[in-house]
Amino acid sequence: MQRYKLTIEYRGTDYAGWQRQKDARSIQQEIEEAIFAFSGQDATIHAAGRTDAGVHARGQVAHVDLSPLKKPMDPFEITKAINAFLIEKSISVLSAEPVEEDFHARFAAQNKLYIYRILNRPALAALEKNLVWHVKQPLDVRAMHEAAQILTGYHDFTTFRGSQCQAKSPERTLDRLDIYERPYDSCGGCEIIIEAEARSFLHHQVRNMVGTLSLIGLGKWTAKNLGDALKACDRTQGGPSAPAAGLYLVRVDY
Amino acid sequence: MQRYKLTIEYRGTDYAGWQRQKDARSIQQEIEEAIFAFSGQDATIHAAGRTDAGVHARGQVAHVDLSPLKKPMDPFEITKAINAFLIEKSISVLSAEPVEEDFHARFAAQNKLYIYRILNRPALAALEKNLVWHVKQPLDVRAMHEAAQILTGYHDFTTFRGSQCQAKSPERTLDRLDIYERPYDSCGGCEIIIEAEARSFLHHQVRNMVGTLSLIGLGKWTAKNLGDALKACDRTQGGPSAPAAGLYLVRVDY
Secondary structure: OEEEEEEEEEOHHHOOEOOOOOOOOOHHHHHHHHHHHHHOOOOOOEEOOOOEOOOEEEEEEEEEEEOOOOOOOOHHHHHHHHHOOOOOOOEEEEEEEEEOOOOOOOOOOOEEEEEEEEEEOOOOOOOOOOOOEEEOOOOOHHHHHHHHHHHOEEEEOHHHOOOOOOOOOOEEEEEEEEEEEEEOOOOOOEEEEEEEEEOOOOOOHHHHHHHHHHHHHOOOOOHHHHHHHHHHOOHHHOOOOOOHHHEEEEEEEO | OEEEEEEEEEOHHHOOEOOOOOOOOOHHHHHHHHHHHHHOOOOOOEEOOOOEOOOEEEEEEEEEEEOOOOOOOOHHHHHHHHHOOOOOOOEEEEEEEEEOOOOOOOOOOOEEEEEEEEEEOOOOOOOOOOOOEEEOOOOOHHHHHHHHHHHOEEEEOHHHOOOOOOOOOOEEEEEEEEEEEEEOOOOOOEEEEEEEEEOOOOOOHHHHHHHHHHHHHOOOOOHHHHHHHHHHOOHHHOOOOOOHHHEEEEEEEO
8 A cells, every 4th residue: 555645725615524424525525536436446535634614725635545556657647647537626636745654644734724814895705705704894904913912822722612623622732823914906905814823723713713803803802802712711702703715724734 | 867987896707708698697787787776777887898708807897877866875885785786696896986977987998907817737726716727737937928028019919819809900009918926836836927908908819918928838939939920910820819717807097
């Protein structure tokens, strides 16, 4: 068997999430079926992060073990062979690299970068519908960034933990949470970008942090409210969850 | 009557182009129907550039004349009222501004900026399917940019003119044609951006220039080939037309 590290881009809108499900199309299933279609092998792939329905990836990482192929193929040919069965899908394998058999996409990950995109303007998203979270009220980006620094470092993130989170511990180290804006259109609309880096995240952690920080951007919450919510270690003390559409798994480092 | 200048964003994928057609949905028709729905007025809108099927806009400009509304509305309320009937569409009005009655979206335009996006990597576009032109062979961006400068200035652009072009003269002044790249993913994929500015363009001019420049990027053509093609004033001497999906009307200046 040879283990491969796959780097994958997808548009999450069209799927019920990464993980295989009984009654809905998942990204995992599409890729496993494409691998079967080219190799005849019924392989299971393991991802660095099992993204939810609607969440996108620019650089998801997964690993898969393949038995020797009837016709030997180099990694570039394997990438092309998988993609040949994904042409009609919103999924693209960017690279396949042979790795040691102890490489594990999830457990060996040293760092993950998630980006969250908010389209901040009165008019709905037309070009990038389902690719951003649309917030029509103006957000104070500087206040959001300054308050966000309260969340960096080692904390109990229970306040930002999804109810279905299966992690043993709610404690995580958030290495970076930067928020900035850039112009989006010529009518004053802007895009707000939230970059979050950590070795691992709790389920829904980024979306729950972004939703809570939006309250600060709207002037409904102060930085002190955020600090109090974090200390409360109680999900009901946190703000709402931001929609899946704005979230991207951008990079996983090993 | 009060004339309004509308600035509009749309995803061209879902429409047969800007202009009204008998048997297909157009962007013009969608907006005119939305204006009728909120105002009861059967108004015709005139755009700065009648984009083709599949071509996108981040800042199309159109004008429309409205009779006094039963309930007076300020421009921001008019914008919201039109957008309320475009929610399910891939069209968003970014702003409505009252203008003098001699303002004409097409004839008063002083400058237009089109951007063309090429996704240059082996793997197909997943996240931005229909929003870029995918070219899998590596393109030499510097060679493309240098050769592109042959096209700037005042020329007879017959070589890059679409067969259905209705312009009286094939002569235009191309003020700027800049080509550069930026990283797109973490696997070496990059995005090539072509920015074209002029007071006006011939039909298919940008797509035909981009398609021809791609031959230079691939090493199939030299800059001299491009100069000879331009001088030939013959469409059959130009390269192929690049797909609509990569083209954006970004800004119109008055």
